[in-house]
Amino acid sequence: MVEKQAVxxxxxxxxxxxxxxxxxxxxxxxxxDTVLVGKxxxxxxxxxxxxxxxxxxxxxxxxxxxxxxxxDKAMSAKNSPFRTVxxxxxxxxETIKEEEEAARG
Amino acid sequence: MAEERVVLIxxxxxxxxxxLAQTYAKRGFKVEGCSRGDAGWEAENYTHANVDVADERAxxxxxxxxxxxxxxxxxxxxxxxxxxxxxxxLTPAATANRMFEVNVTGTxxxxxxxxxVMMRKKHGxxxxxxxxxxxxxxxxxxxxxxxxxxxVTLTRILAFELGQWGITCNSFxxxxxxxxxxxxxxxxxxxxxxxxxxxxxLGTYEDCTNVCDFFIAPGSDNITGQVLYLGxxx
Numbered sequence: 001m002v003e004k005q006a007v008x009x010x011x012x013x014x015x016x017x018x019x020x021x022x023x024x025x026x027x028x029x030x031x032x033d034t035v036l037v038g039k040x041x042x043x044x045x046x047x048x049x050x051x052x053x054x055x056x057x058x059x060x061x062x063x064x065x066x067x068x069x070x071x072d073k074a075m076s077a078k079n080s081p082f083r084t085v086x087x088x089x090x091x092x093x094e095t096i097k098e099e100e101e102a103a104r105g
Numbered sequence: 106m107a108e109e110r111v112v113l114i115x116x117x118x119x120x121x122x123x124x125l126a127q128t129y130a131k132r133g134f135k136v137e138g139c140s141r142g143d144a145g146w147e148a149e150n151y152t153h154a155n156v157d158v159a160d161e162r163a164x165x166x167x168x169x170x171x172x173x174x175x176x177x178x179x180x181x182x183x184x185x186x187x188x189x190x191x192x193x194x195l196t197p198a199a200t201a202n203r204m205f206e207v208n209v210t211g212t213x214x215x216x217x218x219x220x221x222v223m224m225r226k227k228h229g230x231x232x233x234x235x236x237x238x239x240x241x242x243x244x245x246x247x248x249x250x251x252x253x254x255x256x257v258t259l260t261r262i263l264a265f266e267l268g269q270w271g272i273t274c275n276s277f278x279x280x281x282x283x284x285x286x287x288x289x290x291x292x293x294x295x296x297x298x299x300x301x302x303x304x305x306x307l308g309t310y311e312d313c314t315n316v317c318d319f320f321i322a323p324g325s326d327n328i329t330g331q332v333l334y335l336g337x338x339x
Contacts, residue, residue, distance in 0.1 A: 036239075050224075053221045053224060057220060057221060057222070057224075059227060060169055060172060060173070064173065065167055066169035067165075067168055068161070068165055102162065
C-alpha cells in the first residue's frame with residue numbers, strides 16, 4: 001500500500017528533477033496547490049511529459065508499482081488529473097488502486 | 106567489467122526475431138524476448154515472456170519486470186508483426202484492425218514503455234521493422250503495407266520526440282526472407298518481387314543482423330529518424 005505522503009514526496013522530487021533538467025530553479029516551496037499545468041503552470045508541456053515519466057519510474061523503483069498515469073480516462077477527463085501536485089497525487093493513488101484491482105482480476 | 110547491455114526483441118519465437126535474439130544472446134547481451142506463445146527454444150542470456158504486444162497492460166508489466174531486473178534497456182527491436190495477404194476487396198475490417206493493433210499500436214506501446222526506462226540513462230536505440238512492400242506498393246498487401254507505412258511515420262516522429270533523451274529511432278525494411286510470414290505467398294509472386302530489386306536475391310537473417318548492428322553501433326548516435334530499405338528500394 002502506497003501512502004499519500006510517499007506519493008507527494010515522489011512528485012515533489014520529480015518536479016525538482018524535471019525543473020533541474022530544464023535548467024530552471026525549483027519553486028520556493030512545493031505544496032499540494034503547486035500548479036503543474038495550465039495557467040500559472042510551473043512546467044511547460046514537455047516538462048509535464050518528463051514529470052509524469054519521472055513519477056511512474058519512481059513508483060516502479062521505490063514501490064514496485066507499474067502504472068500508466070496517462071491513461072485514456074486521464075487524458076479525456078474534463079479536469080486534468082495533472083493540474084496540481086495534490087490532484088496528481090490523488091490521480092496516482094487512484095491509478096494504483098485500479099491497477100491492483102486489475103491484477104486481482 | 107562493463108555493464109551488460111539489455112536488448113528487447115519482440116516476436117522472438119521464430120524467424121528473424123529468433124535469429125536476432127540468439128545472435129545477440131550469443132554475443133553476451135542480455136536479451137529479453139516475447140511472443141504470444143512459448144519460445145520453444147532456450148539460450149544462455151535469453152529470457153522469454155508470453156506477451157501480445159497489442160495488449161497495453163501486458164506490455165507495461167513485461168517492460169516493468171525487465172526494468173526491475175536490469176535497471177536499464179539499451180536496445181529495442183520491434184520485430185513482432187502479423188500479415189494477412191489479401192486483396193483489399195476480400196479483407197474484413199476485423200483483419201485490418203488486428204493488423205493495425207499489432208503492427209502499429211503494438212510497436213508504439215513497446216517504444217513508449219521502453220523509452221521511459223531508456224530516458225533514465227539518456228541513451229537508447231529503437232529499431233522498428235517495416236517492409237519493402239510499402240514503397241513498392243505490392244498488390245495483395247494493402248493493409249499490411251499500410252500498417253508498416255504507419256510504423257515508418259511513427260518512427261520518424263518518435264526520433265524527434267525522444268531525441269532529447271539520447272534515444273535514436275530508425276526503421277528497417279528487409280527484402281523478402283523465407284519465413285513463416287511469407288510461406289503462403291506463391292513462389293511466382295516472391296520471384297516477381299525479387300526481380301524488382303537492384304540486388305536480385307532473397308533477404309537473409311544476416312542482412313537483418315547487419316542493419317541492426319549498424320543502428321546500435323556507438324558511432325550511430327546521430328543516425329535517427331531514418332528508414333533503411335535493402336535491395337535498392339527507397
